[in-house]
Amino acid sequence: MAEIYLLAFCLQLAVAPVLYLVDRPLLGGLNLLCLAGYVVALVLHRRLFVATALTIKLSTFLIFVIIGIAITADSSSLIYYLLFAEVELMLADLRRRTKILVTGCLIALSFGVLRLPPLYGTDARLSTVDMLLSDLGLGLVFVMLCVVILRMLTITDRHEHRYRSDAMHDSLTRVLNRRAIFERASAYWKRGRGFAIVLVDADRFKEINDNYGHTAGDAVLRHLAGLLRDSLRGDDSVGRVGGEEFLILLPGAGKTEGVAAATRIRDRLSRHPCQLDDLVLPVTLSMGIARSREGEQLRDVIDLADRRLYAAKSAGRNQVVADGHAESAASSNAERLTLGAERAFEADDV
Template sequence: MTSRALQRLWEWLCSAPGALPLEQRRSYEVIAQTFVLASLGHLLFACVLIGLQIPLLIVLNLACVATNTAALMFHRRLQLNRAMSVKLTATLLLITLSVWWIGPDAGFEYYFFLLLCEMLISDMAARYKIAVSAVIGSVALATLLMAPHFTPWMLEAAAFRKDIRLTNLVMVFLILGLILWRLHAITERCEHHFRRDATYDYLTKVLNRRAIFHEAEMLWQQERDFTLLLLDADHFKQVNDTHGHTAGDEVLRHLAYIVRGALREDDRLGRVGGEEFLIVFPDSTREEVLSVASRIRRCLADQPCQLETLTLPVTFSMGMAAAKEVTSLQALIDMADRRLYRAKSAGRDQLVMSDLEIIGPAAVL
C-alpha cells in the first residue's frame, strides 16, 4: 500500500503533462526527477551533518530542499527557465558558503560539476545554457581561487573535514549515478515511443504504410513466396458524410480489430490509406488466403460496428496478388491495387483472386 502511494506520488511529481510533445517529454521528466533526487540528496546530507554537528549547513541544506520543491512546482507549470534558475541559484549559494565556511578541501567543489551536468542535459535554449554555464564556471573559479586566502569561518569543522570530503564525494557519485540511470531509463522509454510512432498507425494501432511495405520488401528480398491482400472499406465516405469523422474513426478501429483477429500468427496487417488495409501473407497458399478472407467477411457480418444505439455494417472489397505472378515488388503492389479496383467496379464486397476470378460474399462464406 505504501509503495503504491509512493509510486503515484513519484508519477505525479515527475510525469510530463499529456499536452507536452513527445520530443520534449524526455528532458522534462529528467529535470523533474533531478529536482526530486536533489531534494532527497539534501535531506540525506542534512542527516549526515546532524551527526557531524554542523547546524548552519543543516539549515542551508533544508533551505535547498525548499527551493528544489519550489523549482519543481515552477517546472510542473512549464516555467522551465525559472525553475532551473531557482534551483541553480540556491545550490550555487550553498556550495559557495560551504567552501568558505569549512574550507576548499572539504569536497564541496565537486557539486559545481554536478550543476554543470544538470544544465547540459536540460532542454533549455542554447543561449540560456551558455549564459548559466558561464555563471557556474565564474562562481566556481572565484570561489576556489579566493577561498585558500581566507581562514574558514567554521574552524570546529576542521576535525571532520576528511569525513565531509568523503561524504561529498560519495553524494556526488550517488546523485550523478541516479541522474544518469534515470536519463537512460527515460531515454529508452521515449525511444520506444518514437519507434512505435514511426511503425504503427496512430488510429488503428496496426502497422503504418511505410512499415507494412517494408515487411513486403523484406520478404521480396529474401525471395520468399508470399501473397498480398489489399482491402478497402466499401462506402466509407458515406459513413463520414452521414455520421461524422468521429464515427468514421470508430469504424476504422473496428475494422482493424476484426481483420487482426482473423489473421494467422505470422501474417502482417497495415493501414496504407484512409480506409485501405494491406495484409502480407508469408509462405501462404491460395486456400489459406481465401480462408482468412472468409473469416474477415464472416466476422464483419456477425460483428458490425456498434456506436451506442447506431449499427454501422461495413464490408470490404479485396484484391489479391501472389509474388510468383510478377517480377518486381512494385508490380505486385500494382496488381493487388488493380484487382481491388476491379472488385469495387464489380459491385463491392467482392474478392478478386486473379484477373479471371471474382469471388462474391456468398461464395466465400
C-alpha cells in the same frame, strides 16, 4: 527537473542529522536552508516559473557547497559539485544564451572559490570528520548524476520508440502506414520469402461518410483496422494503403491460406459489425488475393492483387477473388498503388 529537485531534497534530508551528529551546526543550518530552497523551487517549477526555480535551487546548493568547502578546506571537490550544477543547467528548459551565460558564471565561480583561504579558525588540514563529510558529499553527487543519466536514457529510449512507432503507423487506425507495409513486403521479396498479399477495400465507404458523417467514417476505419489485426496470425502484417483500403501481408502463405484469412475476416465482420453508439453501420469488404510467385517483380504482385480486388467489386462487392485477371489492364487504382510501392522500394534501395 521536478524529479531532480525531489531527489536532491531526499538525499540532503537524509544528510541533515549526520551534520549535527558530527558537530557541524553551521553546515546543518545551511543544509536546512537548501531543503527550504528545494521546496520553493519545486513549487515554482510546477507553476512553470522554470528560470526562477532553477536560480533558487542552484543558489542555495552553491552557497551550501562553497561554505562547506571553506570550512573543511577541501576545494578539490568543488569541480564535482559544479559538474552536477552544470548538468541541471543543461537539462533546464532555458534559452541557449542563458545556459552559456550561467556556465560562464560557474567557471568564474570555480576559479574564485579555489583561491579562497580557509575560514578564520579552521584548520587548513582536513580532519577525519571533514574527510568523511567530503566523501559523503561526493558519493551523493555521484548517485544523483547516475540517477539523472539513467532517467534521461529511459526518457530518450521511450521517445525514440514513440517517434519510430509514429513514423511507421497510420495515425487514425494505428496499423502500419503505406510506406511501412510496402517496405516490409519489399524485405520479404528481397530475401526470397514466399508470401500472399490480400488487398481489402470497404464497400460503399463514401456513402457512409455522406450519410452518417466523417466521424462515422473514422469509426468504421478504426473498427476495420482492429478487426483485420485480430483476424491475422502472429507474423502477419496489415497496413492502410489508401482512404479505405488495407493491404494484408501473409508470409509463407499460398492461395489456400490467403482465402482462409479472407474468410476469417468476413466471418468476424459479420459477427462484429461496426457500430456508432446504437447505430449499426452497413459495411462489407471486397478483397483481391495474389501470391508472390505470380509476379516477376513485387509491383506485379501488388498490381495483380489490385486487379482482383477491382474484379471483386465489379462482381457485386462483398466478394473475394483469388484467381484470374493476370493479363487484365491495370486500373487507375492499381497504378496509384504501384506508384506508392515503387517509391517505397526506391527509398529502401537508397
